[in-house]
Structure formats: C-alpha cells, structure tokens
Amino acid sequence: MLSTYFIVKIILVLVLFLVTLTMAAYSTYAERKVAAFLQDRLGPNRAGPFGLLQPVADGVKMFMKEEIIPNTSDKAIFILGPSIFMITALLTGVVIPWGPDINVNGTNYPLQIADINIGLLYLFGVVSLGVYGIMLGGWASNNKYSLLGSVRASSQMISYELAMGLSVIGILLYTGSLSIKDIVIQQQGMHWNVFYQPLGFIIFLVCAFAECNRAPFDLAECETELVGGFHTEYSSMKLGLFLFAEYIHMFISSAVIACVFFGGYDFPFIGKLGLSPNIFALVGVVVLFAKIIFFIFFFMWVRWTIPRFRYDQLMKLGWQILIPLGLFNIFVTGGWLTLKNYLNW
Amino acid sequence: MEQELTKKTNILEGSSPVSLDQLPQQDYNILNLGPTHPATHGIFQNVLKMDGEKIIDAEPTIGYIHRAFEKIAENRPFYQVTTLTDRLNYCSSPINNMGWHMTVEKLLGVKTTKKVDYMRVIIMELARISDHLICNSVLGVDTGALTGFTYVFQLREKIYDIYEEVCGARLTTNIGRIGGMERDFTPKFWQKLKEFLDEFPKIFNEFDSLLTRNRIFFDRTKNVGGISAERALNYGFTGPNLRATGVDYDVRAMNPYSSYQDFEFEVPVGETGDCYDRFLVRNEEIRQSIKIIEQAMKNMPEGRHFVDVPEFYLPPKQDVYTKMEALIWHFKIVMGEVDVPVGEVYHSVEGGNGELGYYLVSDGGRQAYRLHFRRPCFIFYQAYPELIKGSMLSDAILTMSSLNVIAGELDA
Numbered sequence: 066m067l068s069t070y071f072i073v074k075i076i077l078v079l080v081l082f083l084v085t086l087t088m089a090a091y092s093t094y095a096e097r098k099v100a101a102f103l104q105d106r107l108g109p110n111r112a113g114p115f116g117l118l119q120p121v122a123d124g125v126k127m128f129m130k131e132e133i134i135p136n137t138s139d140k141a142i143f144i145l146g147p148s149i150f151m152i153t154a155l156l157t158g159v160v161i162p163w164g165p166d167i168n169v170n171g172t173n174y175p176l177q178i179a180d181i182n183i184g185l186l187y188l189f190g191v192v193s194l195g196v197y198g199i200m201l202g203g204w205a206s207n208n209k210y211s212l213l214g215s216v217r218a219s220s221q222m223i224s225y226e227l228a229m230g231l232s233v234i235g236i237l238l239y240t241g242s243l244s245i246k247d248i249v250i251q252q253q254g255m256h257w258n259v260f261y262q263p264l265g266f267i268i269f270l271v272c273a274f275a276e277c278n279r280a281p282f283d284l285a286e287c288e289t290e291l292v293g294g295f296h297t298e299y300s301s302m303k304l305g306l307f308l309f310a311e312y313i314h315m316f317i318s319s320a321v322i323a324c325v326f327f328g329g330y331d332f333p334f335i336g337k338l339g340l341s342p343n344i345f346a347l348v349g350v351v352v353l354f355a356k357i358i359f360f361i362f363f364f365m366w367v368r369w370t371i372p373r374f375r376y377d378q379l380m381k382l383g384w385q386i387l388i389p390l391g392l393f394n395i396f397v398t399g400g401w402l403t404l405k406n407y408l409n410w
Numbered sequence: 411m412e413q414e415l416t417k418k419t420n421i422l423e424g425s426s427p428v429s430l431d432q433l434p435q436q437d438y439n440i441l442n443l444g445p446t447h448p449a450t451h452g453i454f455q456n457v458l459k460m461d462g463e464k465i466i467d468a469e470p471t472i473g474y475i476h477r478a479f480e481k482i483a484e485n486r487p488f489y490q491v492t493t494l495t496d497r498l499n500y501c502s503s504p505i506n507n508m509g510w511h512m513t514v515e516k517l518l519g520v521k522t523t524k525k526v527d528y529m530r531v532i533i534m535e536l537a538r539i540s541d542h543l544i545c546n547s548v549l550g551v552d553t554g555a556l557t558g559f560t561y562v563f564q565l566r567e568k569i570y571d572i573y574e575e576v577c578g579a580r581l582t583t584n585i586g587r588i589g590g591m592e593r594d595f596t597p598k599f600w601q602k603l604k605e606f607l608d609e610f611p612k613i614f615n616e617f618d619s620l621l622t623r624n625r626i627f628f629d630r631t632k633n634v635g636g637i638s639a640e641r642a643l644n645y646g647f648t649g650p651n652l653r654a655t656g657v658d659y660d661v662r663a664m665n666p667y668s669s670y671q672d673f674e675f676e677v678p679v680g681e682t683g684d685c686y687d688r689f690l691v692r693n694e695e696i697r698q699s700i701k702i703i704e705q706a707m708k709n710m711p712e713g714r715h716f717v718d719v720p721e722f723y724l725p726p727k728q729d730v731y732t733k734m735e736a737l738i739w740h741f742k743i744v745m746g747e748v749d750v751p752v753g754e755v756y757h758s759v760e761g762g763n764g765e766l767g768y769y770l771v772s773d774g775g776r777q778a779y780r781l782h783f784r785r786p787c788f789i790f791y792q793a794y795p796e797l798i799k800g801s802m803l804s805d806a807i808l809t810m811s812s813l814n815v816i817a818g819e820l821d822a
Contacts, residue, residue, distance in 0.1 A: 100556075100557075103557055104556070104557050104560035104561070105560060105561065105564065106560060209439065209441050209442075210441075213441075213463070213803070280554055281554065281626055283554065287554060287804075290449060290552075290803055290804050290807050292447060292448060369556065369557050370555070370557060370620070371554075371555060371624060371626055371627075372550065372553035372554040372555040372621075372624065372626045372627045372630060373553060373554030373626070374626060374629075374630070375629070375630055375802060375804045375805070376463050376802060376804065377463075377802065378626075378629055378630075
C-alpha cells in the first residue's frame with residue numbers, strides 16, 4: 066500500500082511540475098496576446114499556428130544566449146539567487162487541492178500532494194522565502210540598479226506579506242483551519258468566502274499583485290527607472306528563471322485566490338448533476354483551472370491598464386491603508402462570530 | 411610635497427565632469443542615470459547623488475550627440491539647412507522646417523500668400539499634435555502604463571502618413587520650401603486628413619480617460635517636478651512647460667506668424683507647473699490644434715502654393731527642360747549660388763516644446779555668417795537639476811519625460 070501511495074504522489078508531483086511549467090510558459094504567451102489585444106496589436110504569430118510555439122522559441126533563445134556573470138559579482142550567490150526564486154516558486158503548488166478525490170478500485174486518491182494542516186501558513190512561508198532569491202540576486206550583481214531593485218522588492222514583499230496574512234485571518238476565524246483543503250470543502254455549495262469576506266478578498270488581491278511583483282507593484286524591475294531592476298545583470302537562462310518564476314507566482318497566486326476565496330473546484334449546481342465521482346473530480350479540476358485562468362487574465366488586464374506606484378506611495382498604501390483595513394476586517398469578523406456564539410445562532 | 415600631491419589630486423577631481431563636490435560622500439550613493447538608460451529618451455547623462463531613493467544632487471552632462479549643426483549650417487547654402495533642422499526636435503520636424511523657411515523669407519523680405527500660410531499651419535499643427543502625443547504618452551509609459559502609448563501611436567502613424575503624402579518622408583520630413591510648399595495638397599492628402607480628424611476624438615478620448623483621471627497617475631505626477639512661474643521665466647522657459655506654470659505666453663498668439671492671427675484658438679495654462687499640469691496643458695493644446703486645423707481646412711484660400719522667390723523656389727521641371735532661364739535658375743539654386751541681402755533677422759515659431767528661434771546674421775553671399783538656433787530643450791534641461799533635487803528617483807524620470815527633453819534638440 067505504501068508503494069502505491071508513493072507512486073501516486075510521485076505521479077502527482079510530476080504532473081503538477083509539468084502543469085505548472087506549462088501554465089507559466091503559456092502565461093508568457095497569454096501575456097503577450099492579452100497585451101496585444103488590449104493595445105490593438107497582433108502579438109506573437111510567427112512561431113507555429115497563432116504563435117503557439119512562441120514559449121518554446123523563447124525557451125530555446127534563453128538557453129542559447131551567452132551566459133554572462135559579471136566579474137565584480139559574488140559568483141556563488143549570483144547563481145543562487147535565481148535558483149532560490151525558482152525553487153520556492155515551484156514549491157508552492159503542493160498544498161493546493163487541484164480537484165475532488167479520485168476513486169480507483171474503492172480507494173480515494175486526493176488530487177493534492179500534501180494536505181498539511183498548516184497549508185496556508187506553509188504557502189506564506191515559502192512565498193516569503195522567494196524574496197531571498199531577489200535580494201541575493203540583486204545584491205550579488207554588484208550593480209546599483211540591481212541593488213535598488215532588490216531593496217525595493219524586499220521592503221515591498223515584507224510589508225505586503227503582513228497585510229496578506231491579516232487579510233486571511235478573517236477566513237481562518239470561521240473555518241478554523243489552515244488547511245486549504247478544509248477551506249475549500251467548507252465553501253462547497255456556493256458558500257464562497259468572497260461573499261463573506263469581500264474586504265479580505267480585496268486586500269488579498271492587492272497583496273497578491275505585490276507578491277507577484279506585477280504592475281502596479283512592479284517597482285523592483287520597473288524598466289523605465291531601474292533598467293531591469295534586480296535582474297539587470299542577468300542573462301541567459303538565469304534571467305529566464307527569474308521571469309519564469311514570476312509567472313509561476315502568478316499562477317499559484319491565482320490558484321490560491323480561487324481556492325481560498327472562490328470555492329476552489331466548486332461550481333454552482335455541480336453537485337446536482339449527478340455525475341459519477343471521477344467525472345465529478347475531472348469537472349472540478351476544469352472548473353478550478355477556469356477560475357485560475359480568469360485570474361491570470363485579470364492580472365494581465367490590470368498590468369496593461371494602470372500605471373505603477375511610486376516607492377513611497379506603495380509603502381503608504383501597504384502600511385497605512387491595507388494593514389489597518391486588514392485589522393478592521395479581523396475585528397469585524399471576530400465581533401460577528403462572538404455575537405453569533407453568544408446568541409447561539 | 412605630500413600636501414602638494416593631495417592638492418593636485420583635488421584639482422584633478424574638481425575638473426572631472428562628473429564630480430559633484432568635495433565633501434565626504436560615504437553616506438551617499440552616486441548613480442549614473444544615462445547616457446544609455448531606458449528612461450533617458452535620447453542620450454544624456456545625469457550623475458545623481460542619492461540618499462537611498464532620494465536625490466540629493468544632480469549633475470547633468472550634455473553633448474553626447476552634439477553634431478555642431480549651427481556650425482555646419484554656416485557652411486551650407488540656405489536651402490540645405492532645412493535638412494539639419496529636421497534633426498533638432500525630430501518629433502515635430504515640420505515645425506522646425508517651416509521656422510527655417512520663414513526665417514529666410516524674413517531675410518529676403520518675401521511676403522507669403524494666405525494659401526501658403528494656411529497650408530503651413532495645417533502641417534505645423536499636425537506636427538504639434540504628434541509631438542504632444544508622444545510626450546504625453548511617454549509620460550504614461552514612464553509611469554508604467556504602456557497601453558495609452560500604443561493607442562496614440564496609431565494616431566501618430568496617421569499623421570506620418572499625411573506627411574508622406576505631402577513630401578514623401580515620415581520622420582525627418584524636409585517639408586516645404588523657401589517660398590511655399592513644394593507642391594499643392596493632393597486630393598488624397600485631404601482625404602487622409604479628413605480620416606484622421608474623424609477618428610481622432612475617439613482614440614484620443616480613450617487615451618485621455620485612461621490616464622487623466624487615473625488615481626495612480628494623478629498621484630505620481632501631481633506636485634512632481636514643479637517649477638514656479640518666476641523661476642521658469644528666469645530660466646527662459648517657453649512653450650507648454652511655461653504655460654503649465656500659469657504664464658500664457660504662446661508665440662502663435664503673442665507674435666503671430668504664418669497668419670495665425672486668422673485662427674480662433676485658446677492658450678491653455680496650468681497653475682503649478684508640475685508634471686500633471688504639463689500633461690493637461692499638452693492634452694488641451696492637442697485639442698486646440700485640431701480646432702485650428704479644422705478652421706484652416708474650412709477657410710483654405712484658393713491660389714498658388716508658392717510665392718515668387720526665384721532665388722530659392724525651384725522652377726517647374728517642365729520649364730527647366732525647355733527654357734534656358736529656368737535651367738539657369740535651377741542650376742544656381744541647386745548649387746546654392748544665390749545671393750541674399752545683408753542683414754540680421756530673428757524669427758521664432760511655437761515649436762512642439764516652446765519658442766524655437768532662428769537667429770540669422772547674413773553678410774550677403776550663399777551662406778549665413780552666423781546662425782543660432784534657440785532650442786527650448788537646451789533651456790529646459792538647465793533647470794532639470796533644480797527640478798529633481800529632493801525628489802525620488804521615479805520622479806526624476808517623470809520630470810525628464812514631461813519636460814519633453816529631446817536629445818536632438820538639446821545637443822543640436
């Protein structure tokens with residue numbers, strides 16, 4: 066039984082790995098196409114039909130480019146930076162329940178690699194480790210622009226992680242669990258958290274943008290000020306890893322938003338269709354991915370619409386607006402739950 | 411001996427173009443913004459002394475694309491100077507061309523007809539629109555919003571198509587001739603112009619609504635890179651950057667050339683002279699330019715598209731091949747062997763960035779004795795260190811793009 070368990074997990078890990086990378090690769094394609102759509106352009110359309118092979122071409126290009134490591138850089142850390150960023154990005158997917166359990170020969174196989182009871186906490190922990198990649202990479206480049214970029218990135222991540230953490234506490238208060246699977250299961254039947262925690266959702270969404278270093282929070286790499294920000298000195302696949310990891314972050318953030326606030330694989334009336342459990346599971350996966358893709362589109366939509374903040378405005382938004390709002394949200398949720406308990410509703 | 415050595419090094423340091431002061435600088439960070447930096451639209455260097463993200467001091471260096479245009483122009487016959495003016499402010503080269511033609515006409519004492527004037531007004535206002543569109547949309551790009559840029563770039567393409575219809579070129583236009591236009595506007599030109607005017611409001615309003623009332627854009631540009639009217643006048647600011655401070659100086663209204671007195675238009679002014687005001691002033695000027703073009707289209711007089719300036723206006727090709735006098739004039743003009751009166755003229759036009767002046771001293775003969783271009787960008791850029799001192803790095807970038815400093819015009 067143990068061997069089956071391991072085989073299933075290994076298969077899941079491999080599939081997740083592949084899916085994450087594919088999603089990230091095609092996010093780059095989608096980004097260009099969405100940008101082109103929003104900007105009255107055509108976007109990539111040379112490589113393959115509709116430019117569908119563009120991510121492959123980009124990958125090949127990245128590998129073929131000359132590897133440049135500046136003489137003045139700290140070489141070991143210079144290489145470590147993008148590696149940490151990529152690894153932490155890939156680690157995040159394990160706690161996300163990708164769909165309902167699949168039943169084979171009477172045994173339930175969950176479509177989740179690790180249902181740990183501190184799933185959400187794990188996610189925050191791993192994501193915040195990612196900032197080390199940016200910080201070390203930017204610092205080891207020994208370039209002033211990189212340093213400025215990485216300082217911006219680290220202060221931004223630290224301040225927005227606080228608000229992000231505060232925004233989900235409201236949910237934790239009434240789900241009583243940090244496991245993402247529990248949170249998803251409690252939302253079944255359209256009891257989506259977004260209806261109960263709209264403020265928490267908005268704070269979380271804003272912070273997710275900041276965590277992904279996406280516009281309007283892309284200060285760490287804003288090309289018009291800091292040339293390339295923390296990855297100014299990087300070339301070849303190391304640059305690719307940075308860029309790629311960012312898209313993975315976006316994918317995972319969308320998945321977390323879908324799971325924590327939008328019921329994960331839940332869909333209205335899906336329970337009433339009378340599907341067999343396995344079909345139900347597959348439909349669930351499709352539903353979850355539809356939600357994820359919607360949020361990825363939303364990320365892109367925002368990026369190509371609004372300008373970015375200035376550094377001090379970003380800090381002000383984080384510390385003076387989002388964190389007080391997050392605290393307020395906790396206060397209101399806590400007060401409501403206490404009242405409910407007291408009156409025995 | 412040792413003292414002498416230190417003294418020597420000090421002098422050396424003092425003479426280096428990038429040294430800022432002699433105070434110990436351990437606490438500050440020196441950042442080279444440029445010469446090749448994505449935000450410097452063109453090539454110029456700024457050495458910033460920074461305290462974290464805050465700019466303590468700035469030292470601009472210019473001259474990276476200095477091409478000695480004034481000197482070259484002094485060694486060329488007049489008609490060949492037009493191509494040099496193209497490369498000053500290359501975002502609105504027709505205005506530069508027309509300004510030069512009018513300067514020479516002033517020297518010769520030629521009075522152009524209304525038809526020529528109106529044709530020039532249309533081209534110049536189109537150039538102003540394209541210049542302002544680029545400046546404002548690039549301000550958007552520098553704040554991180556690329557989409558507005560792509561919208562108005564389509565409009566600029568249309569304007570360039572119109573140029574192409576008139577003169578065959580797009581960026582460095584060399585449009586018009588001394589004495590008029592090289593040929594009359596074709597029906598296709600009018601059709602293209604009409605199409606442009608028809609679709610302009612929709613696209614431009616889209617761009618406007620994307621940025622003007624955007625909270626982030628507002629916060630980014632309000633109170634950034636501001637300058638008082640007094641300081642601006644002391645520096646010699648002109649154009650939208652001066653009008654943004656509240657001074658209603660516009661060469662078109664104050665000292666009308668090319669029959670601008672015939673047209674109804676407003677001169678928008680700002681209040682604080684910051685990036686946001688400059689943005690608004692430019693946007694409004696674009697609308698006013700459209701108004702001027704519409705009036706010029708409506709009231710376009712009949713007549714010839716050139717006036718009689720045999721010294722400079724090439725005779726028709728038909729005559730060159732069949733008549734001896736025409737052939738002689740053609741030859742003389744092309745070889746630049748025409749005489750001009752002795753004199754000294756200054757003519758200024760309202761360029762994309764401000765008062766673009768041509769100071770021409772002629773001692774007779776084929777070329778100018780002395781020629782000076784009054785280039786507004788050169789003047790704005792002197793104020794740049796003052797504008798960005800004490801602000802953040804991001805503000806410095808925005809200030810530069812909203813001043814619309816164009817390297818070609820700055821360095822000449």
